[in-house]
Amino acid sequence: MPTSDQDSLRNPLLHDSPLPYGLPDFEAIRTEHYLPAFAAGFQAHLAEIAAIRSNPEPADFQNTAEAMERSGRLLRNVSYVFFNLASADASAEIQEIEREIAPQLSAHSDAITLDSTLYARFAAIETDGLADEAQRLVAEYLDEFRRLGAALDEPAKARLRELNSALAELSTRFGQDSVANMNRAAVLVSDPAELAGLSDVEISAAAEAADQAGHPGGYLLTLILPSNQPALAALENRDVRQRLHTASVQRGATPDGIETLPTAKQIAALRAERAELLGFANHAEFETANQTAPSLTAIGSMLASLAPAAVRNAAAEAAALAEQAGHPIEAWDWSFYAEKVRAARFDIDLAALKPYFELDRVLHDGVFFAANRLYGLTFELRDDLPGYHPDVRVWEVKNRDGSGLGLFLGDYFTRDSKNGGAWMNELVAQSDLLDERPVVVNNLNISKPAAGKPALLSYDEVVTCFHEFGHALHGLFSEVTYPRFSGTNVPRDFVEYPSQVNEMWILWPEVVANYARHHETDEPLAPEIIDRLRAASLWGEGFATTEYLGAALLDQAWHQLAAGVDPGDPLEFETKALQAAGVDLPQVPPRYRTGYFNHIFASGYSAGYYAYIWSEVLDADTVEWFKEHGGLTADNGEHFRRELLSRGNRINPLQAFRNFRGRDAQIQPLLDRRGLN
Structure with a gap:
């Protein structure tokens, strides 16, 4: 719609934010501002692109590549703000805007990446004598133009535009429907006795959730995105465990929810057709073409080599659980009896540790403390x-010398308007060219306690806090010229590496002693318990690796389909794919099943869920380097920051790893960590 001058003056999205570091002025932004801001962003960006492509001067780096990097700033800023909100606090109006904008963004992107004239200008740039980062920028643009179809003929481009638009709509629908299904699948319990095993704080949170959902006097067990639900580890009532597990794994496949399986099947089919149009055998090959993995074959070989040992370990764990339970183990029993065996073998009760993991203490005295010791960072609540x-909450992050680095936002509690899972977003990406410093967000889905109660975390949630902050550090430490290379804008199978490395500090003696204290008595977690936690680290790796590989291999199965191949019933296809890969343990469902696999059908991980374990090879080897060099020291932090975390994608990420480690990564530390020797 047309935007009047007066409307433009009132729309904060159309102006630079007056707040520090360019933090969006959320108090001024209204839902009605987004559509006009997107319209203005599209218009401004297309005008900038038109000026580049029609420039009468011969193409050079400044008037073409650098001009491209300067273009689209308004649209990029609006998109950062809007899509952060769409994932973290989406109203019905925001979801409607998302459905409207998704195909428009797809068409806008196609207008640029399919522009043969623009492609030709980049191909004409003389790169000899340019700085390394500038040369890499031109090469990356040329690769993107080729890969996304700039060289196709016009009929092929027309079909490609149709496919991209349809996929944008379907992916948006899948993501929104998955959130709705997650909320619908919450399990309502009327008798508090059925919640035996949960803590008073957890029962109170369930009562609060039920009250907010319109079930006063009841207790609502809300879900998280993965198949395995945290409450399954503590609930003593087997029937309630079965109800919760069944509600989780049947999302998207039941009449009382929204059927997402047909959407997933349609997405896979359209992606396969698009891949063929672009000259690839399948969508997985298309996606792998710009990753650090050398080939689809290399990915398949790695996953296949890990599966037999993982399944053997899981089968051994199942036998131990059945012995503990006195009956055969079903999927809804696994977590419950896994904790029983852990307690028996290692004298560890993870549920009993929750009082030692209070959210603010984990953040300030754990996550931030480790970052201070390593990198000299300080955090001021703003x-x-x-x-x-x-x-x-918003923190200003400062360097060791007191200079401002950026802003960190923490959004830790679950709500019906938020996607499941955990993630990091950028609100402002660092760029020397644009003189912008980073503003990053961490989102988690911790159950919000009742008023006046502490937010006590499970051990897994502590891991997630450290993990997501590793992504935040990757964004905060970025030191690149061009926004295309900023922070986490690296290949998808590299992006998880820094976040996984940051998990190593969870049980590091100096760190855990600082944050793991009882929220009422301030009593530290006993050193012998911490030692037993370390000793128990391999227990459960059979389950964890098998459920992960199930999801990664299922992702590959969907995305290695050739164009025109009908996979049939999605659930039957899923079953056959898991059987073919040898990971079809009925007690260990994939971490994500097809009906709620948001990573691959609604996010950026299609054909890329392998990235977690691919990155973990680098991560595990990096942990060994830190141990060899003295651990939590400022010198080690500076080396890791300088050689890797600050580099973004301005050099080849694997070269950045070599510069840090002194050699290529070795797989042995990963095999040791996961018990896969």
């Missing part, structure tokens, strides 16, 4: 800066 939701 209550004067608004978040996009009352639960969001």
